[in-house]
Amino acid sequence: MSTAFTVRDVPDDIARAIKIRAAEAGQSLQGYLLGLILREASKPSLAEMAARAERYASDQVDHADVIAALDEGRRGR
Structure with missing residues (x-):
């Protein structure tokens, strides 16, 4: 079934x-x-993006992991 909209x-x-x-x-x-x-x-x-990010978030990431990810991203440019 479809719905009609009026603006x-x-x-x-x-x-x-x-x-x-x-x-x-x-x-x-x-x-x-x-x-x-x-x-x-x-x-x-x-809200859906925030929920997805929450699911993928990990408290097991330290500053060395973040720096490594940044360096890898910079190499890909």
Whole structure:
């Protein structure tokens, strides 16, 4: 089942910009906005990211581990 959304009070300049972007992408306004909504909904929220970080966090990391990780990252540039 799908749900319809209505967005009210969109400023004219914003509506115009979105319509132009949809046209440039070769999409209908509905298709373009649906794509934006799908992309946004597929990203984790800040709360989800914090929970994930909490799960991966370890109190067994010391300063030498952090320095080694930084050095490795710098070598990869």
